[in-house]
Amino acid sequence: MTAEKMTHYRGLTWDHPRGTAALRRAAARFSAEPHDSTLGWDSQSLEGFESHPIAELCERYQLVVLDHPHLGDALAAGALQPLDALFPPELLAEWRAATVGNSAASYTNGGRLWAAPLDVATQVAAAHRARVPDLPRTWDEVTALAAGLPVALSLAGPHALLTFLSLCVGLGETPYPAPGAALVSREVGRTALELMRDLAARADPETHDLNPIALLERVAAGDRLAYCPFVYGYAGYAARDWGAPVRFGDVPRLVEGGPLGSTLGGTGLAVTRGTRVTAELTRHLRWLMSADAQRGFLPRHAGQPSRREAWTDPDVNAAYGGFYADTLASTEDAWVRPRHPGYPAFQTAASAVLRDAVTGRRPVGESLDEALRLHRAAAPPAPTPRPTR
Numbered sequence: 001m002t003a004e005k006m007t008h009y010r011g012l013t014w015d016h017p018r019g020t021a022a023l024r025r026a027a028a029r030f031s032a033e034p035h036d037s038t039l040g041w042d043s044q045s046l047e048g049f050e051s052h053p054i055a056e057l058c059e060r061y062q063l064v065v066l067d068h069p070h071l072g073d074a075l076a077a078g079a080l081q082p083l084d085a086l087f088p089p090e091l092l093a094e095w096r097a098a099t100v101g102n103s104a105a106s107y108t109n110g111g112r113l114w115a116a117p118l119d120v121a122t123q124v125a126a127a128h129r130a131r132v133p134d135l136p137r138t139w140d141e142v143t144a145l146a147a148g149l150p151v152a153l154s155l156a157g158p159h160a161l162l163t164f165l166s167l168c169v170g171l172g173e174t175p176y177p178a179p180g181a182a183l184v185s186r187e188v189g190r191t192a193l194e195l196m197r198d199l200a201a202r203a204d205p206e207t208h209d210l211n212p213i214a215l216l217e218r219v220a221a222g223d224r225l226a227y228c229p230f231v232y233g234y235a236g237y238a239a240r241d242w243g244a245p246v247r248f249g250d251v252p253r254l255v256e257g258g259p260l261g262s263t264l265g266g267t268g269l270a271v272t273r274g275t276r277v278t279a280e281l282t283r284h285l286r287w288l289m290s291a292d293a294q295r296g297f298l299p300r301h302a303g304q305p306s307r308r309e310a311w312t313d314p315d316v317n318a319a320y321g322g323f324y325a326d327t328l329a330s331t332e333d334a335w336v337r338p339r340h341p342g343y344p345a346f347q348t349a350a351s352a353v354l355r356d357a358v359t360g361r362r363p364v365g366e367s368l369d370e371a372l373r374l375h376r377a378a379a380p381p382a383p384t385p386r387p388t389r
Helices: 016-034 045-049 052-062 068-078 089-098 139-145 159-170 186-200 205-208 211-220 277-287 291-300 314-319 323-333 343-358 364-378
Strands: 009-013 035-044 061-067 114-117 122-127 227-231 245-251 267-271
Touching: 009 016, 009 045, 009 052, 016 035, 016 277, 016 291, 035 277, 045 343, 052 061, 052 068, 061 068, 068 343, 114 277, 122 159, 122 211, 122 323, 139 186, 139 227, 159 227, 159 277, 159 343, 186 343, 186 364, 211 227, 211 245, 245 323, 267 277, 277 291, 291 314, 314 323, 343 364
Parallel strands: 009 035, 009 061
Antiparallel strands: 061 267, 114 267, 122 227, 122 245
16 A cells, blocks of 8 residues: 555544553554554643643544543534444444443533543542551541641642532532532532641642642652542552552542542543544444453553443452452542533633632632632523423
């Protein structure tokens, strides 16, 4: 096949072995097969993954690994192809049934799936395995632990807001329960911020500016950070091949018998609107979502699968220090963020406001009011009731 007739696909993921290693290994295998397509993967920082305008990225790449809150902006720009145009309905139904928690639902809009739920993560608890042999089960146990060991919250970038929202869920309130509703009530929001502020006052101020990867690197080292109650899980830090320095588990409960408050993360693999999709590419994407790849290839190459068969597989759990089994409950129950246009920008702005409150730079009530105002300005209005006849 001449170079002129080759189809060269380029994808974008984020710069961590969890985001790059398995996809690049799989792409090399795909490109070596006897057909007229090749595939390569670029990467961006975690901060870019969380906040870079998705429409701009979709103009430059044929495949994009994205976070579900970017779906609204992507659809408003007409940047993605619906997967029902590429795959049969029975296959998409199988993906929806097989993936953990609300992963597939988070990439669904208007009844259509817009990204393959390739990877699942949520906020979980992370501790240095030797320094914290028993994970706290309640917030009271977290504060008791913080009296003797270095503990930190995840606050950098959008994570002050995400941690805040998880605490609101843990206090029994679902954020933004319907279009037109407030983000959270002032009472629950203030309680969550005060809990965060109390814990952050005990933490090393340097941790306030660390993204989840940097926080987990510090937990793995063990000398300067022993425990994070809410941080997005990266199974690799519990992997046997990495020395298994980190133990992961469900987030602590804030209310006895109450919910496990966590905010869903993970990644979806989307096909951009202008991409000419070959049969070879659809077979490749289908294989990445298969039970065989999810239980075998992805975990062997630092990937974090989405399928329940992988999360409950004894061999996968043995290789990853029990990460999947030990965090499954938090992942199954995780709250899904809004996906309306403008949400990522709100997430960034509101997080900065709340971070100022948590770190003592701004009064709690003032910051909460500003975050609620930002949400009212960004969220779509409630639908207008149809008149009855």
